[in-house]
Amino acid sequence: xxVVSQHPSWVICKSGTSVKIECRSxxxxxxxxxxxRQFPKQSLMLMATSNEGSKATYEQGVEKDKxxxxxxxxxxxxxxxxxxxxxDSSFYICSARIRGQGDEKLFFGSGTQLxxx
Amino acid sequence: xxxxxxxxxxxxxxxxxxxxxxxxxxNSMFDYFLWYKKYPAEGPTFxxxxxxxxxxxxxxxxxxxxxxxxKHLSLHIVPSQPGDxxxxxxxxxxxxxxxxxxxxxxxxxLLAVQP
Numbered sequence: 001x002x003v004v005s006q007h008p009s010w011v012i013c014k015s016g017t018s019v020k021i022e023c024r025s026x027x028x029x030x031x032x033x034x035x036x037r038q039f040p041k042q043s044l045m046l047m048a049t050s051n052e053g054s055k056a057t058y059e060q061g062v063e064k065d066k067x068x069x070x071x072x073x074x075x076x077x078x079x080x081x082x083x084x085x086x087x088d089s090s091f092y093i094c095s096a097r098i099r100g101q102g103d104e105k106l107f108f109g110s111g112t113q114l115x116x117x
Numbered sequence: 118x119x120x121x122x123x124x125x126x127x128x129x130x131x132x133x134x135x136x137x138x139x140x141x142x143x144n145s146m147f148d149y150f151l152w153y154k155k156y157p158a159e160g161p162t163f164x165x166x167x168x169x170x171x172x173x174x175x176x177x178x179x180x181x182x183x184x185x186x187x188k189h190l191s192l193h194i195v196p197s198q199p200g201d202x203x204x205x206x207x208x209x210x211x212x213x214x215x216x217x218x219x220x221x222x223x224x225x226x227l228l229a230v231q232p
Binding site: 004006009034036041042043044045046049093095106107108109110111 | 119121126153158159160161162163206219220221222223224225
């Protein structure tokens, strides 16, 4: 199946710094990418939908100025957690959808564990 | 408000037996349901899906049952194999899984198949 590469796999940072997470579709074009966050013992929560060449659509309660999403090409979307704080510590995971396909064709990255000290 | 619930955080089954993973939902607008499987350090991968016009979908050892009146679906794996040990996520959407519809995930159930 298609491959989505996400890195870094884990990152530890100091409070107040910014962290960038990359999500790449390696062998297909992804017109839409999704960013999720998962807290321990909770479900994957959709944060935002990223469309190539346009602004991301954020879910209710997600601060767009804090979680900057850029989908500059058909193979790359980035999530930047700006001025990270301990409460932002979570597991972040991206997924990418092949152009024109339904949810079966949703491919996930391996996730990024963010720990903010 | 948890719209998709997987009330069993874990399940242990003997190899060769049936594994039954359950999922409940609250939003009656959901019309498309999916199961994803996740191994450690990997992203979830699609397993099987079902639309609301059906009550059963089968793919090899995996069968998904949908009970719309009870807002309940289940994933049956038979026979279970040690390689099935993983976290299973139930997910739902409200647009027949169309390209613009987002998925709502459950919290996952960790299945352990004992040899």
